[in-house]
Amino acid sequence: MVLGPDLVRARRRGEQLLVSELSSGERLQALALAEEMLSVAAGCVGQSIEDVETALGQLERAPKFEKVWAGIKKIILDDCEFGGTVSVDPVTARRVLFARAAQRRASLADAATFERTELLAEVAAELGVSTTELEDGLFADLKGAQLLRAAPRLRAPQLLLDYETQHIQGVLLRSVKLTATVVDAEAAAYRRLFQKLKFRNLLFRLTRLEAGYCIEIEGPFSLFEAVTKYGMQFALVLPLLLECGNGHLVADLRWGKERRPLRFEKKWSNQPTGPDAGTAPPLRPEIEQLITALRKKSSEFEVQTCSELLHIPGEGLCIPDLKFSAPGRPNVYLELMGFWSRDAVWKRVEWAQSGQHERVVFAASARLRVSEEVLPEGTGSSLYVFKGVMSPSAVLEHVEALSRA
Amino acid sequence: MGVELRFSHGTIEVAGLGRDEELPQGRWDERSGNHRAPGLAYPALVRHFHQLGVKIVDHARAYSELELSLVDAPAPRPFQVAALSAWKQAKHQGVVVLPTGAGKSLVALLALADRKRSALVVAPTLDLVRQWHQSLSLGFSQEVGLVGGGEHSLGPLTVTTYDSALLHMEHWGNRFGTIVFDECHHLPGESYALAAKFCIAPFRLGLTATPDRADGRQNLYDELVGPVVYQKSIDELAGQYLAQYETQRLVLTLTPSEREQYDAARGVYLSFIRKHAISMSGPNGFAEFIKRSSRSSEGREAMLAFRRQRSLAFAATEKLRVLHELLHRHRSDRTIVFTQDNATVYEVSRRFLVPAITHQTKLKERVEILSGLHEGRYRVIVTSRVLNEGVDVPSANVAIVLSGSGSVMEHVQRLGRILRMQQGKRAVLYELVSGDTSESNTSERRREHRAYRRGSGLLGGQG
Numbered sequence: 001m002v003l004g005p006d007l008v009r010a011r012r013r014g015e016q017l018l019v020s021e022l023s024s025g026e027r028l029q030a031l032a033l034a035e036e037m038l039s040v041a042a043g044c045v046g047q048s049i050e051d052v053e054t055a056l057g058q059l060e061r062a063p064k065f066e067k068v069w070a071g072i073k074k075i076i077l078d079d080c081e082f083g084g085t086v087s088v089d090p091v092t093a094r095r096v097l098f099a100r101a102a103q104r105r106a107s108l109a110d111a112a113t114f115e116r117t118e119l120l121a122e123v124a125a126e127l128g129v130s131t132t133e134l135e136d137g138l139f140a141d142l143k144g145a146q147l148l149r150a151a152p153r154l155r156a157p158q159l160l161l162d163y164e165t166q167h168i169q170g171v172l173l174r175s176v177k178l179t180a181t182v183v184d185a186e187a188a189a190y191r192r193l194f195q196k197l198k199f200r201n202l203l204f205r206l207t208r209l210e211a212g213y214c215i216e217i218e219g220p221f222s223l224f225e226a227v228t229k230y231g232m233q234f235a236l237v238l239p240l241l242l243e244c245g246n247g248h249l250v251a252d253l254r255w256g257k258e259r260r261p262l263r264f265e266k267k268w269s270n271q272p273t274g275p276d277a278g279t280a281p282p283l284r285p286e287i288e289q290l291i292t293a294l295r296k297k298s299s300e301f302e303v304q305t306c307s308e309l310l311h312i313p314g315e316g317l318c319i320p321d322l323k324f325s326a327p328g329r330p331n332v333y334l335e336l337m338g339f340w341s342r343d344a345v346w347k348r349v350e351w352a353q354s355g356q357h358e359r360v361v362f363a364a365s366a367r368l369r370v371s372e373e374v375l376p377e378g379t380g381s382s383l384y385v386f387k388g389v390m391s392p393s394a395v396l397e398h399v400e401a402l403s404r405a
Numbered sequence: 406m407g408v409e410l411r412f413s414h415g416t417i418e419v420a421g422l423g424r425d426e427e428l429p430q431g432r433w434d435e436r437s438g439n440h441r442a443p444g445l446a447y448p449a450l451v452r453h454f455h456q457l458g459v460k461i462v463d464h465a466r467a468y469s470e471l472e473l474s475l476v477d478a479p480a481p482r483p484f485q486v487a488a489l490s491a492w493k494q495a496k497h498q499g500v501v502v503l504p505t506g507a508g509k510s511l512v513a514l515l516a517l518a519d520r521k522r523s524a525l526v527v528a529p530t531l532d533l534v535r536q537w538h539q540s541l542s543l544g545f546s547q548e549v550g551l552v553g554g555g556e557h558s559l560g561p562l563t564v565t566t567y568d569s570a571l572l573h574m575e576h577w578g579n580r581f582g583t584i585v586f587d588e589c590h591h592l593p594g595e596s597y598a599l600a601a602k603f604c605i606a607p608f609r610l611g612l613t614a615t616p617d618r619a620d621g622r623q624n625l626y627d628e629l630v631g632p633v634v635y636q637k638s639i640d641e642l643a644g645q646y647l648a649q650y651e652t653q654r655l656v657l658t659l660t661p662s663e664r665e666q667y668d669a670a671r672g673v674y675l676s677f678i679r680k681h682a683i684s685m686s687g688p689n690g691f692a693e694f695i696k697r698s699s700r701s702s703e704g705r706e707a708m709l710a711f712r713r714q715r716s717l718a719f720a721a722t723e724k725l726r727v728l729h730e731l732l733h734r735h736r737s738d739r740t741i742v743f744t745q746d747n748a749t750v751y752e753v754s755r756r757f758l759v760p761a762i763t764h765q766t767k768l769k770e771r772v773e774i775l776s777g778l779h780e781g782r783y784r785v786i787v788t789s790r791v792l793n794e795g796v797d798v799p800s801a802n803v804a805i806v807l808s809g810s811g812s813v814m815e816h817v818q819r820l821g822r823i824l825r826m827q828q829g830k831r832a833v834l835y836e837l838v839s840g841d842t843s844e845s846n847t848s849e850r851r852r853e854h855r856a857y858r859r860g861s862g863l864l865g866g867q868g
Contacts, residue, residue, distance in 0.1 A: 063700045070699075091770055094760060101758035102783045105736050114733070116758060139751060142765055201414050201575070203436040220414040220575075221599070223434050224443055229571075229599055257692055259595070314438025 001078050002235050003163075003170035005255075007071045010171065010264075017255055017262040019171055022068070022164065030163070033061060034072050034156040041076050042151035049082055052148055071163050079152035084145065086137040088129045093138055097123045169235035171264050175251040176218075176226035178234050178241075183212030185245035187307050188283070191319045193240045194309075200233040206311045212245070213309060226261075228254055242268050245307075286336060286390065287321045293392040300326045301399055306333060315354045316347055329403040330359060334395065337364040345370050345383070352381035359402040363390055380405065407460030410450065412579035415603030417442045417450060417465050429453050444578045445629075447605035465605060468523040468582040471561055475518050476546045481511055482646060488635040489515045492610060498631030500589060500611035504639040505821025506647050506797075509612040510537070513585045514544045520608045522582025523561040527570045527600065529588045531768050532775065532796045537564040537587065554768045567597045574603040583608040588794050590615055590814070592629055593622035601629035614639075614821055615814040639817075639824065647824045648802070650832040654848065656840040657723040667842060670714040677707035718842040719808040720749045725756065727837060731805055732757060732785060739778055739801040742787040743819050745808040750789050753807070759785040762792055793818045799825040804834040811850035 009020040022030055037056055044052040056076070061069045084090075100123055105114050117131075124134040139145055154162070172178070197204055197217060205216040217237065219230035234251070241249065251264040283291075283305065294303045306323040310333065320333035337344055348362045352375055360381045364370055368385075375383040384390075384398045408421040417431070419440035424433045429449040431442030442450055447465060454461050481489070488501045489512055497520060503509045517524050526537045531554040541549045541562055550560030553569040559577060584604055586592050589611030592601055601609075611630035617623055626632060643649060659667055678685060683693050694711075698704035732740065744750050747763045754761035760774045760783055777783040778798055786792075793815050804823045809815060823832040838848045 066699050094770075095773065098754075098758055098760045099777065099782050102777075102785065105732070106784055108733070108736060114757075116756075119758065135755070138755065142751075203434075205436050218436070220416045220441070221443065221603070223416075223432065223436075223441055224430075227599060229596070257689060312438070313435055 001075070001166065002173060002232070003071050003074060003166040005170050005174050007067050007074065008167060008170045009067045010255075012255070012260075012262060015262055017171065017253055017264045019168070019264060019266075021167070022160075026065075026068075027160070029062075029065070030068050030072070031156055031160055033059070033065065033069060034159045034163075037069075037072055037076055038152060038154065038156060038159065041080065041148075045148050045151055047148055048144065049077070049146055049148070050144055052077070052080070068163070071167060072159065075154070075159055075162055075166065076152050079154050080148055081150040082143075082146035083149045084140045084147065086140040087133045088127055088137040090137055090139060090141040093123075093127060093134055096127065097134070097138070165239060168266065169238055171253070172235040172238055172251055173231040174228050174253045174255050175231050175234050175264070176228055176254055177222060177252040178215075178217040178237075179250045179252075180215045180217070180241055180244075180247055181209065181212060181249075182215060182241075182244045182247040183209075185212070185243075185247075185307055186283075187305065187319050187321055189240070189244045190307065190309060193237070193244055194317055194319065196237050196240050200237060202230065202233055202237065205313075206309060206317070208309075212247075226252065226254065228259075284321070284336065290390050290392060290395065291322070294395065297392050297396065299396050301329075301332075301396065301403075302326065308333070310358050310360065312351060312354055312357055315351045318348070318351060318357075318360060320360060324399045324403075326403065332359045332361065332399045332402045334361045334363060334399070336390075337362055337368070342368050342370060345374070348381075349375050349383075352379045357381075359405070361395065361398040361402065363395070377405070407462055408454060409462045410447075410465040412444065412465040412467065412605065413441075415444050415575035415578055415599070417444060417447055417605070419450065444574075444603045444605045445601065447579075448607040465579055467579045468606070469561065470582075471521050471523060473518050473521045473545055473547075473562075475514055475544050477543045478511060478514055479508075481515060482508065484637055484642070484646070485512050485515070488512045489519070491635040492516060493519065495631055495634045497583075497608040497610075499609075499634035500613065500616060500626050500630055500632065502613055502616050502633055502636040504637065504642060504647060504824065505614045505818065506825035507637065507642050508646075509587070509614075510540050510797075513587070513610060513612060514540065516585070516608075516610050517541075517562075517583055518545075520583045522606075522608065523580060524563075524583040524585065525570075525581040525604075525606070526564045526585045526587060527567055528564065529567050529591050529794055530791060530796070531566065532762075532771055532792065533587060533794065534564050534566055535768065535772055536797055567591055567600065570600040571596055574600045578604040581606050583610070585609075586611045586630055589613045589626070589630060590618055590623070593618060593625040598625060598629055615817055617814075619812070619814075639820075643824070646826055648826055648830040648832045650820070650824060650834065652820065652834045652836065654836045654838060654852075655727060656838050656845070657721065657727060658840055659717065659842070660722050663717050663721055667714050667717045670710040670717070671843075673710035674707050674714060677704065677710075714843075716746070716748060718839040718844045719745055720752055721839045724807055724837045724839065725753075728753070728805060728807065729757070731803075731835060732759075735803045736784065738784070738803045739781075739798065740785045740803040740805060741778075741792065741798070741801050741822055742785065742805045742807055743793070743809060744787065744789050745810060747789050749807060750787050753787045757785070757787075759783070759787050762786060762788040764789075764791055766791075790815070792822065796822065797825065798822065799827055801825075802827075802830055802832045804832075806834065806836045808837075808844065809847070809851060811847040813851055813854050816851040817854050 010017050036059055040055050041052060044055050056073050101119055104119060120131050120134060124131045202217050203220055207214040221227060246269045249266045253262045253264055255262045291303060301324040303322055303324055306320045310318040318335055320335045322334040324332045345364055345368060361384050363384045366385050366387045370385060372383045372385050375381060382398050382402055384394060408419055411418040422440050428440055428442055430446035431440050434441040485508055492499050492501060501512055528534050528537055534553055538549050538551050547562055548560055550558045550563035552559060552563060553566040584606040590613045591597055609630045611626060616633060678694060681697050684690050698708040742753060750761045750763050762771055762774055774786055778786050779800055801823045804819055806819060820834050838844050
């Protein structure tokens, strides 16, 4: 769920959209408001959605908090469970009652009158309910008539975290392009980000900066027109972008009813955004194990974890786990392939065969049933197939061979 | 040396060209390392490469030729034949403008049968989707796919909504050679236009009774579907191909108590907008009112007052009394009651025990209600705006507009619901207006159309 742009607290200055994120003081106020609203909602079990909304609407709040209140209200209502409790099936009741009414009305003489009460009593008796129950249940399946069955399960601190993330996502719903500058990100965070971009059918341009990368994210059609069609995808990518080290995001927007071109900027620094907030993405255990084993070996190559991105437009992106460097030798990278897809191996093979890239050892488990021969010498990369755990000696052999190639 | 075309998320990727080579509507895409063009450009790309004698390996086109022949359809009328011919002359791309009830869908069936390609029909509402599904199934005696309203079955002949088309066209925009946009005045909207741009279909037909749009974006038809190739208006066909009709405007008076409440509520609302210098006739007047009214308790009161005065005018006691009389007078006819808001729909439904259709009515129940009206199980239905367009109830001959917006398009569409020709049919549209309220001006605005200037009467004038 994402808040709509109408719930975003923002004002325009020149070509900038200045979004009012909660200050620390406002955060305390918002937390108190959220607690109060949750408590009111919990007290409304058994009431209609309209009554719940009215009860929430009666809470005092400062005019400048109107949108915060509305955003929190939306998240609370999304988390509520509504349902109907009626003694008659509304659809059946409508079908029987309205058909009978049509029949009765059509057969009236000119001077006769339509006896509504009599008809209701007649149909109610047929359906085995009272007239009041029939009238009450007639539209009981409509959203407005649904009753609150269970109060929201969210607690106020989590509700506020959700609100703050959704608030920014609400801005991105109106974005046509994202440009993120990212530094100090872990390979795992990059990997999650680019997997998400691919999953969401988004395209990117990658530029290496002195420190870090500039990632421009768009949809395929953005090449021809600035469209907000990809806004939801951008919004869903945001949490993963914020996990990428430190960064700066610029979103090109089409804001308001006039779709005015504006820019929104946001900086972050390992910003906590989810349940794993504040913890750096951990290394995969196989990689940690390999580093430990390699460091015990005597080799001229120094091994370090890697956060570099190797990208060939049209061929794909490689996000290595490790970088091997030695004086006077070209750097060699190692990427550990996942266990789940042979396709990924073929993609790497195509990527390697396209040339113009760094030297990479692709490490693949024998469970993927691929042979090292699929990546022949001379491609600048090699495939290392291992059984069980990676052997440090075998890895170093591959690294050695590539650095000489 | 050839090129490879691939459909990719509403675009065509062209591989095998140098980055500096030029393409019609396409360009080099650094992000993916190939050329790219919008899906819409597919026919132009194919022509371009054919003209240059470049071999094409076409992975983009996923539509096929179909055995399509009409097995159950009425003989086309002369204007339908002329419309089809105009469309064919325009290289099978263009918009046909015909009044509601004149038989636009038969023109589409003839076009589909002429092209014999996998085809998609896009319609604005689930009721229309259901109706198209039935027309295609019967017309071609084939299984027809349906996407929307919880259904997702895609076939060589498929019907969908504009919303679903926007959502899915980037995935299956290459699977149809012919595309029909029903009620195509929706298409030029900023979002829906993308559905047309993501689709590669070379054969495109737009159908509408009301091509003009308040925002002037009808000039996008040329790019998205093709130009208007044929046009006939209600008064050109009324009598011969459409039912004879009359329109009656009934101006009614609020009760003293309603008048008092109306004036009080309107006073609160007007004083707020004057105090904040909000121009409600300006392009963003209402948005500004919403924004300002949310900022203070005075504003929230003004918003409540605005709603109160509107609902007093929409569902005034006198309107409901006259509605009661009209329903009695037309108890042997088939009547559609239109309102502007859902609250009045349900009020009318409860009070007169007639079925209601709003956006909340599930598809299965809608089908039951509409077929019930058609078959005579129901004589009256009440609805808000969801039945404004396209829904075909041939036997409906009375429309009662209890309330509505100032949109000419909406008002003409509502009239169109009762104009389908049937032997001896004479249609009547009543418009009930609360006099001396803001509704009077709204009513004047929406009647600015030749269909209303012809054969209109002002009856009842009690206000």
